[in-house]
Amino acid sequence: MVTTPQVRKMTVEEFVLLPENADKNLEFIGGRIVEMVSNSYCSIVAGIVIGRFRRYLDDVQNIGWITVTDGGYKVMGERYIPNVGFILKTKYPNAPRETYIQLPPDLAVEVLSPSDNENETRAKVVNYLRAGVIVWVVDPDKQIVQLFVPNEAPRTLGINDTLDGGTLLPGFTLPVKDIFPE
Numbered sequence: 586m587v588t589t590p591q592v593r594k595m596t597v598e599e600f601v602l603l604p605e606n607a608d609k610n611l612e613f614i615g616g617r618i619v620e621m622v623s624n625s626y627c628s629i630v631a632g633i634v635i636g637r638f639r640r641y642l643d644d645v646q647n648i649g650w651i652t653v654t655d656g657g658y659k660v661m662g663e664r665y666i667p668n669v670g671f672i673l674k675t676k677y678p679n680a681p682r683e684t685y686i687q688l689p690p691d692l693a694v695e696v697l698s699p700s701d702n703e704n705e706t707r708a709k710v711v712n713y714l715r716a717g718v719i720v721w722v723v724d725p726d727k728q729i730v731q732l733f734v735p736n737e738a739p740r741t742l743g744i745n746d747t748l749d750g751g752t753l754l755p756g757f758t759l760p761v762k763d764i765f766p767e
Contacts, residue, residue, distance in 0.1 A: 627698040630725050631668035633764055634694050638671065641750070641757045649673045649691065650680060657685040658693075661712040668723075669694035671754075689716040691753055696723045719753060728765050
């Protein structure tokens with residue numbers, strides 16, 4: 586008699602914790618697990634934004650936590666790892682220790698890399714907005730930043746414009762040209 590092995594479905598949490606996935610950045614977008622792969626230039630761009638956030642928080646007020654590409658969030662039932670995430674301390678008073686923070690970030694910065702899929706990025710932006718998250722989509726190839734704020738029309742900033750932190754990060758500014766090193 587031939588027996589059929591039992592197949593058990595895994596949760597996303599179980600899958601990402603498998604030893605073979607330990608060194609991978611995995612997102613769960615639209616029902617699919619997607620490995621996030623970037624390049625050095627995109628990493629440099631994200632690092633510039635992180636550095637400016639850190640300086641702002643050190644100089645002005647330490648109101649939140651910054652996460653980098655190893656820090657994930659649960660957003661509308663999915664799992665995202667923004668290049669830069671920011672969550673207010675009023676929501677998370679202590680430094681989060683979970684693989685995926687239980688709440689969505691207050692701000693997500695997605696730096697487009699050659700491996701990013703346009704449909705997946707769009708799905709993430711829609712879900713971020715539904716969850717009340719401000720999103721900056723940074724496009725190194727076009728040297729633009731698309732701003733998505735819940736209940737507002739999207740805006741695109743060019744190389745001669747300046748990002749500001751709005752009501753979330755009062756006083757924060759970052760000239761777009763400073764994001765893209767020569």
